[in-house]
Amino acid sequence: MARFQILPAETKFYDWFEKGGANLLEAARLFKDLVDNYDRPESKVVHITETERKGDFVLHEINDLLHTTLITPFDQEEIRALGHAIDDVVDIIEQAAVLMILYKIEKPTDEAHGLGELIVRCAEEVNTSMTLLRDKKLLSKIHTHVVEINRLEREADSLHRRALENLIANHRDNWFEFMRWKEIYEKMEDATDLCEDIADVLQTIVLKHS
Secondary structure, X not given: OOOOOOOOOXXXXXXXXXXXXXHHHHHHHHHHHHHXXXXXXXXXXXXXXXXXXXXXXXXXXXXXXXXXXXXXXXXXXXXXXXXXXXXXXXXXXXXXXHHHHHOOOOOOOHHHHHHHHXXXXXXXXXXXHHHHOOOHXXXXXXXXXXXXHHHHHHHHHHHHHHHHHHHHHHHOOXXXXXXXXXXXXXXXXXXXXXXXXXXXXXXXXXXXXX
């Protein structure tokens, strides 16, 4: 049975979730462009860092809204978890991008291209899910996107393992080459893991409120 509410739930949360999802997708696309078109990487990383700052601002606004809102559309812990989960993905994307500059990557690998594509596809699913939160009648449709995020994460996990196997096979005697790509691959795979964390929060919301 739906809870009786004297006051309407604050709808600004939906605005910020949609802005957070769009910002995540922008960060993922900028990162993919960095990997796929590896020219002027320093300039491209600057733009990715801008999305990280935007993500921090969105999270700050969500948390501020929680402190001043009596009636929330979902449980406060769900709202807080979803905001942080979105921000975490943008943070890790920026970290991966910065590492490519710090480690002076000359040319991204095939595995990096593949992981970049999977990050974008996860971000697309997250962004679409954010637009469905606003209407309780559409919440059940989020489940399809949750399933797809989980599938993409498994695909990224498999690609990450293959990437490490290739590093061991081809660069076991080159410590620097091995370590720099190992760390970058881990950050990229972490991005898809963290998208799965978003999916977990979304699934909880769907089960409790649809």
